[in-house]
Amino acid sequence: QVQLVESGGGSAQAGDSLTLVCTESGRTFSIYAMGWFRQVPGKEREFVAGISGGGAYSHYVDSVKGRFTISRDSAKSTMYLLMKRLKPEDTAVYYCAGREAQSEISSRAQDYDNWGAGTQVTVSS
Secondary structure, three states, X not given: OOEXXXXXXXXXXXXXOEEEEEEXXXXXXXXXXXXXXXXXXXXXXXXXXXXXXXXXXXXXXXXXXXXXXXXXXXXXXXXXXXXXXXXXXXOEEEEEEEOOOOOOOOOOHHHOXXXXXXXXXXXXX
């Protein structure tokens, strides 16, 4: 059974940096595409960043390009999201997600099969 556990969320001031961490267990981590999504109350879950199996490719939503960096460490079965120059509009619950049997990135939540419980990020101005 695949399990994803996020950590690293918390409170920050605008302009600060935070790093989210997602640790996976239960399968060969390095093969499958992974992603970060976020959600605020009353809105749909939004794609933030994705990374291909193996880590050669990444993709970001426009609003975080140049500020967020996704990466993965297969030896540790861990994925990261480095968030710089945080803005109040980055406030959300952030979820780690993994695809089954696919190494290609997708920006669609329905293409991801495994999800973490989420970690809150709150950015104040």
